[in-house]
Amino acid sequence: MKYVSTRGQAPSLDFQGVTLAGLASDGGLYVPEVWPGFTTDEIAAMAGLPYAQLAQRVMQPFVGDCLTPERLLQLCEQAYGRFAHAAVTPLKQLDEQQWVLELFHGPTLAFKDVALQLLGLLFEEFLARGDDHLTIVGATSGDTGSAAIDAVAGRAKVDIFMLHPHGRVSDVQRRQMTTVLAPNVHNIAIDGSFDDAQAMVKRMFNDAAMTGRFGIAAVNSINWARLMAQVVYYFAAALQLGAPQRKVAFSVPTGNFGDVFAGYVAAKMGLPIERLIVATNVNDILHRALSTGDYSAGTVTPTAAPSMDIQVSSNFERLLFDCGGRDGAAMAAQMQQFDATKALQLTNAQRESAAALFTSARADADDMANAMRWAHEACGEVLDPHTAIGLHAARSVVGISADVPVVTLATAHPAKFRDAVERATGVRPSLPARVGDLFTREEACTRLPGTYDAVAAFVAGRATPRNALGNG
Numbered sequence: 001m002k003y004v005s006t007r008g009q010a011p012s013l014d015f016q017g018v019t020l021a022g023l024a025s026d027g028g029l030y031v032p033e034v035w036p037g038f039t040t041d042e043i044a045a046m047a048g049l050p051y052a053q054l055a056q057r058v059m060q061p062f063v064g065d066c067l068t069p070e071r072l073l074q075l076c077e078q079a080y081g082r083f084a085h086a087a088v089t090p091l092k093q094l095d096e097q098q099w100v101l102e103l104f105h106g107p108t109l110a111f112k113d114v115a116l117q118l119l120g121l122l123f124e125e126f127l128a129r130g131d132d133h134l135t136i137v138g139a140t141s142g143d144t145g146s147a148a149i150d151a152v153a154g155r156a157k158v159d160i161f162m163l164h165p166h167g168r169v170s171d172v173q174r175r176q177m178t179t180v181l182a183p184n185v186h187n188i189a190i191d192g193s194f195d196d197a198q199a200m201v202k203r204m205f206n207d208a209a210m211t212g213r214f215g216i217a218a219v220n221s222i223n224w225a226r227l228m229a230q231v232v233y234y235f236a237a238a239l240q241l242g243a244p245q246r247k248v249a250f251s252v253p254t255g256n257f258g259d260v261f262a263g264y265v266a267a268k269m270g271l272p273i274e275r276l277i278v279a280t281n282v283n284d285i286l287h288r289a290l291s292t293g294d295y296s297a298g299t300v301t302p303t304a305a306p307s308m309d310i311q312v313s314s315n316f317e318r319l320l321f322d323c324g325g326r327d328g329a330a331m332a333a334q335m336q337q338f339d340a341t342k343a344l345q346l347t348n349a350q351r352e353s354a355a356a357l358f359t360s361a362r363a364d365a366d367d368m369a370n371a372m373r374w375a376h377e378a379c380g381e382v383l384d385p386h387t388a389i390g391l392h393a394a395r396s397v398v399g400i401s402a403d404v405p406v407v408t409l410a411t412a413h414p415a416k417f418r419d420a421v422e423r424a425t426g427v428r429p430s431l432p433a434r435v436g437d438l439f440t441r442e443e444a445c446t447r448l449p450g451t452y453d454a455v456a457a458f459v460a461g462r463a464t465p466r467n468a469l470g471n472g
């Protein structure tokens with residue numbers, strides 16, 4: 001399998017290459033040159049497989065010959081062996097039509113673990129083949145940070161620098177990052193928003209002074225391997241609900257458009273998905289883009305669902321590229337315009353093609369609290385604010401026939417957002433035992449001004465140069 005950049009200029013790479021590269025050198029994002037597909041019979045044969053085996057089957061076409069099927073399966077078994085639920089991503093029914101897919105049974109209590117537990121192992125596997133050293137630079141609005149740190153803390157040949165917006169993540173989220181005191185882990189709180197942090201990370205990939213000295217790598221969903229691993233749970237859920245004979249819809253709380261883009265990939269591979277519902281909070285750029293074609297970023301409003309407080313949504317570029325006819329030059333021009341003006345208009349082709357699968361909805365603070373209350377009072381389920389936004393969208397969009405199950409992705413454990421959950425439902429969820437002593441651990445974090453120069457100097461002063469291991 002070869003991967004090409006959405007901006008058409010970077011060299012095409014194999015799976016190992018894109019995993020280690022993160023962002024393409026032309027500023028674009030890597031996508032498979034063609035979407036691999038499964039026949040209906042092949043999908044039917046996946047029903048009932050244990051999660052790790054399903055993961056290997058779904059991901060092998062993307063991995064190609066970079067890993068044998070046996071080795072990929074071993075890595076999946078290792079990654080998903082750390083989950084606290086035997087089903088890895090269990091499905092729960094709320095009412096006749098509504099379901100939730102619990103993606104938070106990994107070590108750091110959010111859906112990010114599903115991909116990052118595997119990505120940590122992939123880094124180790126590929127780094128063992130040479131003398132490279134990786135300097136991971138990531139941005140987090142709360143959940144990617146802890147999941148990535150858990151996945152790489154203490155690993156050889158890797159340093160991680162994780163930027164979060166100071167004061168804009170929950171206490172649990174912050175402590176899950178800052179209490180990991182391994183010497184290769186560096187937490188940075190910047191003055192600014194997640195979008196500012198993400199822009200700095202992307203800039204570093206195109207800063208020759210940094211990329212010349214350090215092997216800069218990504219753990220955010222700009223890294224293709226993140227999305228690939230997230231495709232699997234769409235298959236897991238749909239198969240349990242009757243696919244490939246029955247269609248299923250998914251409602252996805254969305255920020256950086258990675259999770260829902262993984263659903264799009266599943267559909268491209270042949271999974272019968274009726275609709276993908278893009279659920280946003282009041283930071284609703286994606287809802288506006290999909291409903292009116294206007295992709296224009298405003299300032300970020302902090303909400304009780306902080307992980308979705310995002311206006312510049314990295315993976316939307318992958319969708320625009322695919323829906324716009326895969327024209328790298330046109331994509332580069334469109335993104336250049338967005339970078340300059342923070343606004344772009346979807347073309348008719350992009351809008352029409354996206355509308356064939358995507359619907360969107362926006363939830364404000366009341367919608368979110370009402371969805372949490374309904375789930376608790378009518379169904380006995382305590383949901384986190386992000387999942388509640390997904391559920392609000394799942395219950396409010398029109399046009400999905402009553403016999404199509406609608407699965408909301410439950411992206412975080414409610415205990416990560418205890419204050420917001422308690423305000424809405426009166427229930428204060430307790431932290432699972434596996435993170436139980438979080439509030440007694442020591443924290444380490446450096447606060448920096450929200451400027452690229454401050455962050456780049458901090459990274460350059462602490463990272464291991466790429467040739468320090470001997471390969472020049």
Ligand SMILES: Cc1ncc(COP(=O)(O)O)c(C=O)c1O
Pocket residue numbers: 110111142143144221253254255256257258259260307308386387411412
């Ligand atoms: C709990 C939670 N829900 C939803 C999202 C949004 O997911 P995505 O950025 O893949 O759209 C995030 C962050 O990414 C998150 O941490």
Ligand SMILES: N[C@@H](CCOP(=O)(O)O)C(=O)O
Pocket residue numbers: 139140141142143144145219220221222255256258307308314
């Ligand atoms: N919500 C995310 C933001 C980063 O998204 P990613 O999926 O691109 O890593 C977070 O919690 O950090």
